Amino acid sequence: MWIDKTDPDAVNIDAGNGTGLIDILRRKGYRVNEVWFGSNTGIPEEWANTRTWMAAQAREWLRGGCIDMSPDLQRDLTAPEAHPHGKAGDKIMLQSKDELRAQGLPSPDDGDAFFLTFHGKHARRDRKATRGGRRKDRVAQGVDYPLFG
Numbered sequence: 001m002w003i004d005k006t007d008p009d010a011v012n013i014d015a016g017n018g019t020g021l022i023d024i025l026r027r028k029g030y031r032v033n034e035v036w037f038g039s040n041t042g043i044p045e046e047w048a049n050t051r052t053w054m055a056a057q058a059r060e061w062l063r064g065g066c067i068d069m070s071p072d073l074q075r076d077l078t079a080p081e082a083h084p085h086g087k088a089g090d091k092i093m094l095q096s097k098d099e100l101r102a103q104g105l106p107s108p109d110d111g112d113a114f115f116l117t118f119h120g121k122h123a124r125r126d127r128k129a130t131r132g133g134r135r136k137d138r139v140a141q142g143v144d145y146p147l148f149g
Helices: 002-006 015-027 050-062 071-078 097-102 109-116
Strands: 012-014 033-035 082-085 091-094
Touching: 012 015, 012 109, 015 033, 050 091, 050 109, 071 109
Parallel strands: 012 033
Antiparallel strands: 082 091
């Protein structure tokens, strides 16, 4: 229902725990991108896995971006620590979900969902976004105060 309601440009799902959901959505005709968090295929060599690489992309974006002030999202983005990984310690890896749970922290579901938005380059599917070769300024709907000052 969410996909039909929001008509997103792309749907990225963590393949580790989401393989059943991915299969169901594909059988229903939806285009879904499987994202293997533990994979290191197609990412720069400095990152140990896709989850850490997406977190780095999110961190860069957050320097100028805005997100909801959700306490769960804030915890999920700040709790995992990065540490050296690999035989030579030349890669960077975020703490795993198991390591976070061992510290008494919940699984970082909201943070991982946010990270998924940084996987891959997906073209916008709406014609308004590219008509005339340039994007027009858009105004946030339902906001009665200036967002940026």
